[in-house]
Amino acid sequence: MAYSDKVLDHYQNPRNVGAMDKNASDVGTGVVGAPECGDVMKLQIKVAADGRILDAKFKTYGCGSAIASSSLATEWLKGTTVDDAAKIKNTQIVEELALPPVKIHCSVLAEDAIKAAIEDWRQKQAAAKQNADGISGTI
Amino acid sequence: MKTPIYLDYSATTPCDPRVVERMLPFFTETFGNSASRSHSFGWTAEAAVENAREQVAELIHAHPKEVLWTSGSTEANNLAIKGVAEMYRQKGNHLITAITEHKAVLDPMKHLESQGFEVTWLPVDGKGRVDLGQLAAALTERTLLVSLMAANNEIGTVHPLREIGKLCKQKGVLFHTDATQAPGRMELDVEAQGIDLMSLSAHKFYGPKGVGALYVRRKNPRVRLAAQMDGGGHERGMRSGTLNVTGIVGMGAAAALARTEMAGETARLRALRDRLEARLLRGFPEAVINGDIASRLPHLANVSFPYVEGESLIMGIKDLAVSSGSACTSASLEPSYVLKGLGLGDELAHSSIRFSLGRFTTEAEVDFAADRVITEAMRLRDMSPLWEMVQEGIDLSKVKWTAH
Numbered sequence: 001m002a003y004s005d006k007v008l009d010h011y012q013n014p015r016n017v018g019a020m021d022k023n024a025s026d027v028g029t030g031v032v033g034a035p036e037c038g039d040v041m042k043l044q045i046k047v048a049a050d051g052r053i054l055d056a057k058f059k060t061y062g063c064g065s066a067i068a069s070s071s072l073a074t075e076w077l078k079g080t081t082v083d084d085a086a087k088i089k090n091t092q093i094v095e096e097l098a099l100p101p102v103k104i105h106c107s108v109l110a111e112d113a114i115k116a117a118i119e120d121w122r123q124k125q126a127a128a129k130q131n132a133d134g135i136s137g138t139i
Numbered sequence: 140m141k142t143p144i145y146l147d148y149s150a151t152t153p154c155d156p157r158v159v160e161r162m163l164p165f166f167t168e169t170f171g172n173s174a175s176r177s178h179s180f181g182w183t184a185e186a187a188v189e190n191a192r193e194q195v196a197e198l199i200h201a202h203p204k205e206v207l208w209t210s211g212s213t214e215a216n217n218l219a220i221k222g223v224a225e226m227y228r229q230k231g232n233h234l235i236t237a238i239t240e241h242k243a244v245l246d247p248m249k250h251l252e253s254q255g256f257e258v259t260w261l262p263v264d265g266k267g268r269v270d271l272g273q274l275a276a277a278l279t280e281r282t283l284l285v286s287l288m289a290a291n292n293e294i295g296t297v298h299p300l301r302e303i304g305k306l307c308k309q310k311g312v313l314f315h316t317d318a319t320q321a322p323g324r325m326e327l328d329v330e331a332q333g334i335d336l337m338s339l340s341a342h343k344f345y346g347p348k349g350v351g352a353l354y355v356r357r358k359n360p361r362v363r364l365a366a367q368m369d370g371g372g373h374e375r376g377m378r379s380g381t382l383n384v385t386g387i388v389g390m391g392a393a394a395a396l397a398r399t400e401m402a403g404e405t406a407r408l409r410a411l412r413d414r415l416e417a418r419l420l421r422g423f424p425e426a427v428i429n430g431d432i433a434s435r436l437p438h439l440a441n442v443s444f445p446y447v448e449g450e451s452l453i454m455g456i457k458d459l460a461v462s463s464g465s466a467c468t469s470a471s472l473e474p475s476y477v478l479k480g481l482g483l484g485d486e487l488a489h490s491s492i493r494f495s496l497g498r499f500t501t502e503a504e505v506d507f508a509a510d511r512v513i514t515e516a517m518r519l520r521d522m523s524p525l526w527e528m529v530q531e532g533i534d535l536s537k538v539k540w541t542a543h
């Protein structure tokens with residue numbers, strides 16, 4: 001299989017590999033995929049109070065295209081807002097990395113991982129808000 | 140060191156220069172059609188073909204008349220399996236094979252199933268071994284053929300041919316073995332092992348591509364086949380078509396080398412393979428050796444690197460030519476059916492690399508390969524969320540994954 005230069009670059013020099021504290025209230029974590037399918041992506045975002053994404057990290061088990069898709073996703077996430085991040089489409093990843101048809105599922109997985117991380121962060125925010133409301137109600 | 144380093148001798152081998160030397164005159168000078176009876180060009184070609192037939196026969200302890208030329212093992216398997224099933228249709232309708240066979244056995248079997256035959260697909264254990272008790276129990280009055288490979292091409296597990304042959308003989312069932320991976324790597328003896336049909340392919344033992352042979356027993360019992368290709372009636376009517384004289388000469392020469400050099404070569408390959416595995420395990424202690432350590436081809440190492448996906452690993456070791464049992468090498472997301480057949484967990488099945496060494500592999504190449512693989516596997520494992528979870532004490536089999 002021939003890989004595009006961009007896939008090779010991300011594979012050889014993956015951006016933002018790492019982990020953040022998944023229990024932190026300002027960190028959203030998305031884990032998608034399954035070992036039996038040969039790819040699992042974990043994507044994390046750290047979000048400021050105003051919705052800006054301050055940092056993004058990933059870890060991926062999967063083929064080179066899966067690694068590249070998640071590495072690229074973290075690059076795009078950093079500095080953007082959760083609302084804009086939610087609009088990232090897998091087709092943009094396909095285009096940027098020149099993924100062949102058999103690797104499109106890697107880009108879909110990356111989009112799912114972004115959505116899952118945002119959803120996790122949103123749920124934490126809602127829970128924190130509820131907690132805060134609850135506290136103010138009893139005082 | 141010259142890279143890429145070829146460690147995929149189970150996929151194919153280069154022609155031995157001594158083989159090429161024997162073949163060359165048959166392209167240009169002695170180019171006759173071995174079926175030409177009216178002039179010396181034909182006679183010379185025929186003599187060369189018959190000489191090669193003897194060489195191949197000798198390799199497997201057969202009579203030359205029992206060796207039939209084909210285009211390779213795929214054709215030999217098709218001819219053996221479909222040829223027997225069609226020829227003996229009146230006698231029965233049942234065939235037996237195992238789930239870890241090569242596609243060139245599985246697919247002819249499936250074809251026969253679609254034609255109304257019944258096929259028993261024997262499972263294998265974690266090392267790729269069939270249960271002989273299960274085989275014995277599957278044999279019935281209606282069974283025509285058992286097809287079990289001599290050695291597996293992915294994991295190298297060697298089947299107990301003698302015992303299988305004995306079981307088949309007791310029940311009067313024909314025994315075919317796909318011995319594509321075996322020549323020069325393990326003993327083949329159609330008499331001692333009770334084999335009735337055997338498939339061989341020259342390009343797996345330093346001969347040319349596109350030529351192979353099918354051994355067909357002539358006595359006790361005499362095996363008959365329904366031809367799969369109609370035409371000029373070559374090869375006693377069982378396989379029509381002008382013989383690939385050049386290729387056949389090459390296969391004969393390769394068979395002679397495989398036979399005479401096997402003892403020294405298997406010892407050398409086993410030592411190299413063991414060195415490779417030991418070095419890999421030292422650098423990556425969680426690595427798992429697949430196949431049957433006690434009964435395995437000497438040149439092959441199938442190793443899983445847990446929590447590292449095979450295709451990404453192969454991508455990182457571009458200077459090594461190896462095979463992956465992992466999913467993404469094909470368009471599907473399935474890992475190799477052989478590794479799945481062993482019941483390996485997904486994180487192992489998706490992470491396997493097959494190293495197969497050969498006549499021209501050196502110790503320096505093996506050391507280089509091991510070190511490259513360790514470096515890359517470590518890098519990828521550090522990037523793996525599965526490894527991270529395991530480090531955190533999470534049981535991966537209990538995680539609810541979002542399969543896609």
Ligand SMILES: Cc1ncc(COP(=O)(O)O)c(C=O)c1O
Pocket residue numbers: 149150210211212213214241243288290291292317319320339340341351
């Ligand atoms: C076990 C086995 N059977 C059959 C084949 C097919 O052989 P050929 O390439 O000669 O058709 C191969 C080679 O890939 C093999 O390893």
